[in-house]
Amino acid sequence: MTVRTRFAPSPTGYLHIGGVRTALFNWLFSRRHGGQFLLRIDDTDQERNVDAALAPILHGFRWLGIDWDEGPEVGGPFEPYYQSQRLARYQDAVARLLAGGFAYRDYATPDELKAEREQAEREKRPFLYSRRWMAESDAQARAFESEGRQGVVRLKIPREGKVVIKDHIRGDVEFDWAREQDHVVQRADGTCLYHLASVVDDFDFQITHVIRAEEHLSNTPRQVFIAQSLGYPLPEYAHLPYVAEPGSKNKLSKRKLDKYLKNRDFALVNEHGQAIAKALGLSTSADTFNPVIVDFYEQVGYLPDAIVNYLMLLGWSLDDRTEFFTRQQMIENFSLQRVTKSPASFDPKKLWAFQDHYMQQLSVDEKVDRMLPFLAHANLIDSPDDADARPLLRKIVAAAGDRLKVSGDILAYADFFFLPDDGYPLDPDAVEKHLRKPEAAGLLRRFRDRLGGLDSFDVESLERAMHDFLEAEQIKIGAVVHAVRVAVTGKAVGPGLYDCLALLGKERSLARLDRTLQLYFDTVVGRPA
């Protein structure tokens, strides 16, 4: 039998990092066994705008390289894959449940139910519906309806015995039927609820393995009941540990962002991304742009391979040392047996480390390809196809080496190359630290004059010029190099200084030194602070 797995997103408008992990494991498992992976859309609750709310999710999966064989946009033999379009199937199933005596019409009002529940609570016994307003015949149903009552359909769960869920990760898990409620499967208006829909869909789509987060484990008995009552074969189950908050065992949730922002590592990664978004001129709100949302990583310029590799290791490992996997290796090695049982907390710093690693694997040209669009977005170049930009960027990227961790970093590290000589920003802290020294003006001026006398302006010549200068001045390099860097780049950090000067060229370098000299010494120095 062909392995078929599925992931069932709700169209919420964004792709959550925890959801991706679940989808990834489904994808990996199906690929490992030469099967199919499908996307089913759980939109029974949604009103309209499903397409708009779904687009970012589909886009996110595509970006990560998680492709689906059936589902939205690709179709498939069991269309439609939207729950909102499958109501007839669900109603048909409800009718069969009713006919088989596995479900009943119920006419209790919410208040009556609430009263029963409260009474159970007072008596300190587990609540179980009395079935007092259960209608097992049409006559009974009519009688209730004549009182103006509205009927829903409830599962008629056994009141004794046990059910054993065979789970690939948890082993055998036992539940008492008597603890299970008579869940509603169909509302008075005829619409159906998730658990029923999910079971029907999994059967219709011929899903063989249900791999989902463990929060669904306690829902499984009712689904088993539905499936068995309908005569469906049971799928194999695997309940994954959930992804937890940074530094905690609580489930990761998009709603508790404020709390995560207090986590040092999370905050660091977030701020880094926000700075890039700002440089790009993106209008971002914390709700939709943060390290819990996949889109964040795409916008900032992370690599899909880094994210997928990191996520794969959240709750799974091959052995005691292997950390890096190509897609092919992931597929070849994935197995449910090696999925962990305990929750794994999301560690943005570790994701960062994977990103660092994968970025280092890229050639200069591959980095340039990814960074050109960022420069264009930030209006530092006209377009990604700008003929002049590419050669310059190649040199910048080569000089920057491993400093560029994400594609967006090019904006922070190299904006000054693309800005006019009188228009690049000077970091106030750097100025304070390296330019506000009594001896800085003289040193800068004399170094500028030495550069002015240079015939060739390549890295080697610059290095030699610097050494000669140090000898003449009888100083150490630290006494001058920082001031020069801040003067020409505006920053305290960046690629090697000789690289920066060489890339800027003689004319621009001198212009920048002159401007800084004028700005900070001719006019500012001597004036009261």
Add this chain to the structure above:
RNA sequence: GGCCCCGUCGUCUAGCCAGGUCUAGGACACAGGCCUUUCACGCCUGCAACACGGGUUCAAAUCCCGUCGGGGUCACCA
């Protein structure tokens, strides 16, 4: 509260099923050092865990019992 799941360094994990080779291994983070014009990379060193208590056994992170702790779930949400 009921039911269910889980519990190895701060974090991700290996080891547990088939007890000894575990004075518990790797990775990230952190600290210190080296390299160095800054930052980053790289390299070296260090810090740091078997939740607790009983058993079983010559021997327990590994098996059994109990306790404690954490989490999930208890909707006419998905």
